[in-house]
């Protein structure tokens with residue numbers, strides 16, 4: 001199977017005044033289509049820095065990143081925006097939904113920037129909302145939804161453009177254990193439908209839903225192993 | 232992203248903070264309504280003046296008697312009887328830049344028809360008078376040279392006089408008494424409106440000059456005229472005509488050396504043209520002063536848009552992460568700013584129009600709102616939005632998505 005993601009010797013150096021800090025010190029790994037990867041590691045080990053690069057929100061200082069066969073290095077900010085729009089879906093710890101905007105319009109947002117017409121947008125958004133089990137909540141505003149439901153809206157928004165990969169940075173960080181189970185169940189189900197997921201988490205329980213665990217330490221990968229699912 | 236969607240997002244953002252949006256717009260509302268009202272007042276004034284210029288007739292020079300000293304008493308300007316019908320003939324014959332010249336006398340008195348009576352101005356004038364004033368009859372016939380030569384007792388009625396004496400009846404052919412002398416009404420003049428001095432020009436009765444000189448006015452000599460009204464051949468020739476008249480009259484009246492002339496000339500068109508120019512300049516000045524408040528309003532918009540960008544940093548981050556390009560974000564905030572100012576502009580146009588109407592009612596000051604000034608105000612309010620919205624929008628579009636997403 002072909003790699004959706006291929007990182008080779010990725011380095012990321014932050015420069016603050018006359019200080020330099022290397023958050024990623026040569027990270028390489030490939031992700032195959034259909035994988036469910038959990039990234040773990042201590043706080044400050046470079047997980048989010050890596051996710052930002054995977055998410056085309058940030059560019060590596062050196063190393064190469066191929067996403068779905070495309071070399072991301074050297075792209076303009078607008079090209080990166082386009083890649084994020086067409087090939088990636090994001091799920092954040094803090095949900096990051098637009099307040100005072102109905103759920104369905106939040107889900108539609110990527111399609112708005114993709115330039116789809118409103119009818120098509122609405123149709124696809126409703127399908128995505130059904131996929132995450134939120135049929136009937138289309139017109140609720142985020143403030144009228146529980147944390148778990150808000151995260152489902154965020155997942156629907158990540159799904160709606162049929163991305164190559166869904167990136168989730170601590171998606172259950174703000175949820176209680178019962179809701180965490182629900183959300184992880186949803187991720188697992190989506191993964192079974194063939195969707196590639198990369199997820200950062202601190203919790204082993206959460207990581208155990210994934211088929212592969214990559215562990216970071218001080219900007220390096222210290223272990224990368226396939227694990228047996230606990231389902 | 233399509234424009235409709237951008238507009239929808241902007242409208243939602245404005246609706247979210249209704250009070251703030253309104254207060255922000257207030258600066259533009261006040262600015263635009265002030266500009267509209269001020270322009271209306273100024274344009275109204277210059278319109279009235281230009282109407283008056285048209286009502287006098289174009290390229291007009293007025294010759295009036297000067298002051299004379301008789302027995303140690305000086306009369307005021309126009310008080311003397313120094314101009315005559317012969318002067319009029321000489322001006323017609325000898326001044327090449329003059330198209331027409333007409334002598335007039337003027338008096339006032341009671342005009343009676345049947346049991347109706349009306350006090351009015353009575354003007355004697357040669358047939359040329361109506362050419363010069365560009366004042367045709369609407370019914371009947373004008374005064375002609377035969378009436379003048381024969382000193383026939385015929386008259387033309389101004390609209391006001393005709394209405395007051397005859398109501399809706401046709402006055403042509405009726406006999407009216409002017410200062411107790413019977414005259415036949417031969418025509419009714421077109422409506423003229425107010426004079427530059429504010430008097431009703433239609434409140435007058437016109438008779439042939441010679442008829443008036445013989446029957447209605449008293450004078451020391453025969454052939455005296457109260458004033459001479461002259462029309463130059465063209466606008467360019469007004470000044471030339473004026474100096475031709477002056478040198479002719481100086482010669483005829485034997486004014487030499489340092490002697491003070493016994494007449495004076497007035498270039499009416501010029502006087503009014505100056506007044507019109509200053510009214511226009513005034514309306515521009517008022518507009519300029521008012522537009523300062525627009526700039527103040529624009530700065531208010533910029534201020535609020537900057538606050539809004541800061542407040543919505545996270546939203547901007549989300550939109551960017553999800554695929555919004557720099558230009559999408561720029562357009563979103565620009566649209567918001569322009570929407571604010573254009574909405575303010577529309578409200579301001581409505582208020583300014585209303586205000587101008589109130590001013591014209593209460594102060595009886597003529598106001599005029601041109602389509603042009605509304606269009607300018609609207610475009611200008613949009614331009615204020617673009618100008619003052621650009622910097623905040625640029626700031627929003629330049630945000631780094633990672634930092635923006637992390638913003639608390």
Ligand SMILES: Nc1ncnc2c1ncn2[C@@H]1O[C@H](COP(=O)(O)OP(=O)(O)OP(=O)(O)O)[C@@H](O)[C@H]1O
Nearest residue numbers: 014015016021023042043044045046047048049050
């Ligand atoms: N913009 C930045 N400028 C400077 N240093 C940064 C920046 N972003 C991250 N770092 C540094 O890089 C290191 C890795 O940060 P990162 O956010 O990737 O950690 P993390 O593994 O996601 O930690 P956590 O589990 O707490 O989220 C940290 O030491 C952090 O201080």
Ligand SMILES: [Mg+2]
Nearest residue numbers: 047048049169
């Ligand atoms: Mg992190």
